[in-house]
Amino acid sequence: MYVDFKKHLQAELEKITEAGLYKDERVIGSPQQAEITLTSGQKVLNFCANNYLGLSNNPELIKAAREALDTHGYGMSSVRFICGTSDLHKELESKIADFFGTEDTILYAACFDANGGLFEPLLTSEDAIISDSLNHASIIDGVRLCKAKRYRYENADMEDLESRLAAAQEQRFRIIVTDGVFSMDGNVAPMDKIYELAEKYDAFVMVDECHSAGVVGKTGRGVTELFDLRGKIEIITGTLGKAFGGAIGGFTTGKKEIIEMLRQRSRPYLFSNAIPPLVAAAGIRMIDMMTETNELQDKLHHNTDYFVNKMSDLGFDIKPTESAICAVMLYDARLSQEFASRLLEEGIYVIGFYYPVVPDGEARIRVQLSAAHEHEHLDKAITAFRKVGKELKVI
Amino acid sequence: MSYSSNIKELYRDQLKNIRDAGIYKEERFIHSTQDADIEVEFPAGSRLKNVINMCANNYLGLSSHPEVLKAAHEGLETRGYGMSSVRFICGTQDIHRELENKVTEFLGTEDTILFPSCMDANAGVFEALLTSEDIMISDRLVHASIIDGMRLCSAEHDTFKHSNMQHLEQKLQLHADKRIKMVITDGVFSMDGDLAKLDEMVELCEKYDALLFVDDSHSTGFIGKTGRGTHEHFDVLGKIDVITTTFGKAMGGASGGCVSGRKEIVDMCRQKARPYLFSNTISPVVVAGVLKVFDILSGSTERRDKLEENTKFWRKGLTDAGFVLKEGESPIVPVMLFNAQLAQDFSKDLFDLGIYAIGFFFPVVPNGQARIRTQISAGHEKHHLEKALDAFKKVGEKYGILGLSKQEIIKKYGL
Amino acid sequence: MENIKDLVLEYVINEYQEDEDDEITYDTPLISSGFVDSFSMVSLKVFLEKKFDISIPDEEATPEAFDSVNKIVDLVNDYREKK
Numbered sequence: 003m004y005v006d007f008k009k010h011l012q013a014e015l016e017k018i019t020e021a022g023l024y025k026d027e028r029v030i031g032s033p034q035q036a037e038i039t040l041t042s043g044q045k046v047l048n049f050c051a052n053n054y055l056g057l058s059n060n061p062e063l064i065k066a067a068r069e070a071l072d073t074h075g076y077g078m079s080s081v082r083f084i085c086g087t088s089d090l091h092k093e094l095e096s097k098i099a100d101f102f103g104t105e106d107t108i109l110y111a112a113c114f115d116a117n118g119g120l121f122e123p124l125l126t127s128e129d130a131i132i133s134d135s136l137n138h139a140s141i142i143d144g145v146r147l148c149k150a151k152r153y154r155y156e157n158a159d160m161e162d163l164e165s166r167l168a169a170a171q172e173q174r175f176r177i178i179v180t181d182g183v184f185s186m187d188g189n190v191a192p193m194d195k196i197y198e199l200a201e202k203y204d205a206f207v208m209v210d211e212c213h214s215a216g217v218v219g220k221t222g223r224g225v226t227e228l229f230d231l232r233g234k235i236e237i238i239t240g241t242l243g244k245a246f247g248g249a250i251g252g253f254t255t256g257k258k259e260i261i262e263m264l265r266q267r268s269r270p271y272l273f274s275n276a277i278p279p280l281v282a283a284a285g286i287r288m289i290d291m292m293t294e295t296n297e298l299q300d301k302l303h304h305n306t307d308y309f310v311n312k313m314s315d316l317g318f319d320i321k322p323t324e325s326a327i328c329a330v331m332l333y334d335a336r337l338s339q340e341f342a343s344r345l346l347e348e349g350i351y352v353i354g355f356y357y358p359v360v361p362d363g364e365a366r367i368r369v370q371l372s373a374a375h376e377h378e379h380l381d382k383a384i385t386a387f388r389k390v391g392k393e394l395k396v397i
Numbered sequence: 398m399s400y401s402s403n404i405k406e407l408y409r410d411q412l413k414n415i416r417d418a419g420i421y422k423e424e425r426f427i428h429s430t431q432d433a434d435i436e437v438e439f440p441a442g443s444r445l446k447n448v449i450n451m452c453a454n455n456y457l458g459l460s461s462h463p464e465v466l467k468a469a470h471e472g473l474e475t476r477g478y479g480m481s482s483v484r485f486i487c488g489t490q491d492i493h494r495e496l497e498n499k500v501t502e503f504l505g506t507e508d509t510i511l512f513p514s515c516m517d518a519n520a521g522v523f524e525a526l527l528t529s530e531d532i533m534i535s536d537r538l539v540h541a542s543i544i545d546g547m548r549l550c551s552a553e554h555d556t557f558k559h560s561n562m563q564h565l566e567q568k569l570q571l572h573a574d575k576r577i578k579m580v581i582t583d584g585v586f587s588m589d590g591d592l593a594k595l596d597e598m599v600e601l602c603e604k605y606d607a608l609l610f611v612d613d614s615h616s617t618g619f620i621g622k623t624g625r626g627t628h629e630h631f632d633v634l635g636k637i638d639v640i641t642t643t644f645g646k647a648m649g650g651a652s653g654g655c656v657s658g659r660k661e662i663v664d665m666c667r668q669k670a671r672p673y674l675f676s677n678t679i680s681p682v683v684v685a686g687v688l689k690v691f692d693i694l695s696g697s698t699e700r701r702d703k704l705e706e707n708t709k710f711w712r713k714g715l716t717d718a719g720f721v722l723k724e725g726e727s728p729i730v731p732v733m734l735f736n737a738q739l740a741q742d743f744s745k746d747l748f749d750l751g752i753y754a755i756g757f758f759f760p761v762v763p764n765g766q767a768r769i770r771t772q773i774s775a776g777h778e779k780h781h782l783e784k785a786l787d788a789f790k791k792v793g794e795k796y797g798i799l800g801l802s803k804q805e806i807i808k809k810y811g812l
Numbered sequence: 813m814e815n816i817k818d819l820v821l822e823y824v825i826n827e828y829q830e831d832e833d834d835e836i837t838y839d840t841p842l843i844s845s846g847f848v849d850s851f852s853m854v855s856l857k858v859f860l861e862k863k864f865d866i867s868i869p870d871e872e873a874t875p876e877a878f879d880s881v882n883k884i885v886d887l888v889n890d891y892r893e894k895k
Contacts, residue, residue: 004608004638004659006577006606007577007608007638008659008661010577011526011661011662011664011665012661014665015661015664015665015668018668023668024668025485025667025668025674026485027484027485027489028487028489029489029490029491029493029494030487030489030490030491031490031491032476032477033475033476033477033478033681034477034479034480034481034482034487035477038487041491048487050482050486050487051480051481051482051486051487051488052481052482053479053481053482054481057478057479058477058478058479058480058481059477059478059479060478063478064473064474064477064478067473067478067682068470068473071466071469071470071473072466073430074429074430075429075430075431075432075460075461075466076430076459076460076461076462076465076466076469076649076650076651076686077431077455077459077460077461077644077645077649077650077651077652077686078427078431078453078460078650078651079431079453079454079455079456079460079645079646079647079649079650080431080452080453080454080455080650082424083422083423083424084452084453084755085425085427085431085435085450085452085453085753085755086453087424087425087426087427088426088427088428089426089427089428089438091426092424092426111513111514111516111517111652112513112514112517112672112676112677113676114513114517114672114675114676115513115514115516115517118520118545124408127871138675139671139674139675140671140675140676143520143549143671146548146549147545147548147549174403175403175404206404241677242479243479243480243481243676243677244481245481247478247479247481248478248479248480248481248482248677249478249479249480249677249680249682250479250513250652250677250679250680250683257405259404259405259408259409259412260408262408262412263408263411263412265422265424266412266415266421266422269541269542269545270516272422272541273516273540273541273542274514274515274516274517274542274645275514275643275645275650275651275652277652278651278652278683280469280682281680284478351487353486353487535851537830537849537852544851547851554851554854554855555854555855555858556851556852556855558827558828558830559830561830759846760846763846763847764845764846765846
């Protein structure tokens with residue numbers, strides 16, 4: 003059998019390659035930090051990691067992880083409700099709830115799983131899910147696994163959202179679902195207006211804080227801090243795989259009954275191991291650090307402002323951003339690829355994104371800032387952008 | 398607004414129903430490493446209790462093995478804590494590739510792709526490979542994550558009776574007109590511990606021109622002469638098109654899974670499998686630990702041999718005591734009690750005697766097939782198993798089920 | 813009528829009975845008792861549609877409507893009349 007299937011797959015893979023969409027991995031031989039070493043031996047500055055707070059190689063997190071290895075071992079070899087729950091898991095769940103001002107938290111192996119297992123246990127075919135068109139793939143998969151009626155509104159378009167809410171009045175319950183920060187543009191969902199509409203049309207709200215937790219808001223508590231809605235959003239999902247240390251793991255935090263229901267019915271929680279204890283321990287340390295001082299959050303905000311301002315001054319076309327994501331617009335797919343590979347030669351590692359990841363004709367370089375970046379790193383990147391920008395006649 | 402009123406009440410009612418039905422899932426907090434002996438807080442807030450763990454997937458006793466811990470420590474030092482990125486942006490280290498190659502070599506396949514968990518591997522693999530022109534034919538008892546993966550795939554699906562090769566053949570004939578036919582099974586079934594008949598399935602797949610998919614999560618590391626898995630046991634190495642498996646059970650038990658198999662299949666997963674594209678892969682520290690696990694297993698079959706001996710001892714002990722077991726040869730040994738309440742009470746009494754083993758009942762297993770699922774580990778010493786046997790006998794005596802047949806237990810306790 | 817009933821019962825026994833000890837009758841709960849998981853229900857629906865040349869909308873193919881041979885026969889008759 004495999005002979006035919008092999009031919010079929012080879013043809014498909016060829017199509018992907020011809021379309022220029024073949025995904026290749028760049029292999030890193032060092033820890034994740036501002037300066038990384040590729041296996042080619044080249045040292046480059048990393049501007050494409052979700053390492054927003056610079057914690058991916060933080061000594062204190064590593065120390066906490068190492069201590070947990072000694073006290074709690076390596077793996078749990080079990081799902082949570084059989085014999086896979088350590089005291090560290092419970093402690094982290096309660097710390098996350100405190101951090102976001104919510105009632106309870108449930109951990110998952112990844113935020114992909116948190117989103118994938120969120121909707122089915124809570125909603126039935128009598129209910130409605132009203133989802134932003136640019137929501138993350140994992141939310142889309144979660145919605146696909148749920149029987150509720152689906153509505154979709156244009157990205158952050160409140161008029162469109164309102165009309166969908168009005169159309170969904172016949173359903174029993176309505177939930178509005180949005181990313182906090184949209185990962186390709188870096189714009190923030192208008193949570194204040196979403197909340198108002200939810201009140202007006204009797205809906206509740208879920209926000210995915212993957213790119214906003216630790217980043218957005220004065221103390222990094224995410225979009226609920228930015229819009230002064232702490233404790234008011236029913237469901238927040240987030241990840242430990244980006245700003246929060248970057249290892250692995252996700253969570254859903256929110257109303258008590260919702261979390262309790264997820265513990266009974268959410269399939270990725272019931273059928274997969276939780277995060278290893280050492281990741282829970284580092285997570286606990288991470289939240290403690292963010293509570294003790296605002297240094298990392300402040301530094302990230304400063305770095306972002308500095309970079310965005312300098313780049314705008316140089317004449318680059320930058321998407322308005324309220325996060326640590328800075329989209330440098332180039333519009334042309336080929337140009338975005340050439341620009342990125344020239345930057346790599348200059349020692350700056352960024353990725354050019356183009357259709358279908360972003361809309362056709364909106365190719366760009368996505369720069370992600372980090373508290374791990376020092377001024378000299380930012381200046382080096384800005385200089386490289388200027389050089390390549392002039393060369394390629396972008397500025 | 399709507400949450401505080403109706404929804405809250407709806408969920409409260411549903412949760413109450415779950416409690417009333419006796420199927421509310423409660424966590425027990427473990428304060429020690431995962432091992433044969435563990436320290437448990439249960440119920441929440443009570444004093445720590447030392448118990449013998451008889452229900453972990455820690456088949457090889459590697460979850461807190463000193464060499465694995467040492468490797469993890471070193472991994473943290475040399476490769477840091479997190480990658481903060483998906484694989485194809487800036488989330489791939491040299492050790493991720495190294496692990497993929499190790500898995501490929503160990504399983505005797507062509508290539509391997511890592512996933513954050515085997516749940517994610519199963520959730521993403523079908524959609525990446527099949528379309529509405531194709532058919533998935535799965536065993537009725539495959540794992541929930543496979544079911545979710547199939548739900549996310551537009552290919553048609555059908556099922557065959559558990560391990561019933563005649564029924565499978567009928568289904569292969571029925572769907573002969575489909576472009577791609579994929580037969581889908583677990584290698585070892587998690588609730589009963591029985592092995593899929595992979596030799597016969599390979600034959601059928603060859604005869605009817607179908608692909609064969611095996612989830613070997615409950616076999617990798619210990620089933621087969623050198624622990625390669627169910628395919629080694631049935632002498633069909635190299636003949637399985639897709640294998641998925643986990644590092645979250647025997648292989649150290651931390652986290653992570655993979656798809657391993659034909660080169661093009663793995664390549665296609667790298668292009669299209671959503672959990673791979675949209676989620677971080679396994680953290681470097683976990684990779685470092687799993688690499689060490691492969692070293693340990695490649696060097697010696699001591700641990701899987703010990704597991705086999707322990708399993709034989711345990712099965713014989715329980716059988717001699719007069720329990721009804723599900724037949725099998727894997728370290729999953731279900732003690733059949735049939736009645737859900739009896740399974741719950743039995744588990745609780747065991748815990749009081751220092752033995753940690755969980756009762757399973759509908760909907761996790763079919764109605765009327767409630768049981769205590771015991772899982773044996775190479776981490777168990779004779780004295781652990783003897784103590785556990787004593788406890789099982791005591792509780793079995795208390796409920797008067799020793800020596801009773803299935804029908805007699807059902808007669809005594811109902812279904 | 814009887815004919816449909818027997819056809820469905822025969823199919824259900826052939827398709828879902830795992831253990832000779834388990835008796836399946838016209839009234840045996842199929843899904844709520846775990847004989848048929850909701851996933852295998854799909855093949856049952858396909859069988860009914862092919863055999864009786866009807867089309868059952870997904871929203872009508874609920875676990876409740878498929879929960880016994882008798883209920884299934886009612887459902888089939890509904891859609892045969894609608895044809």
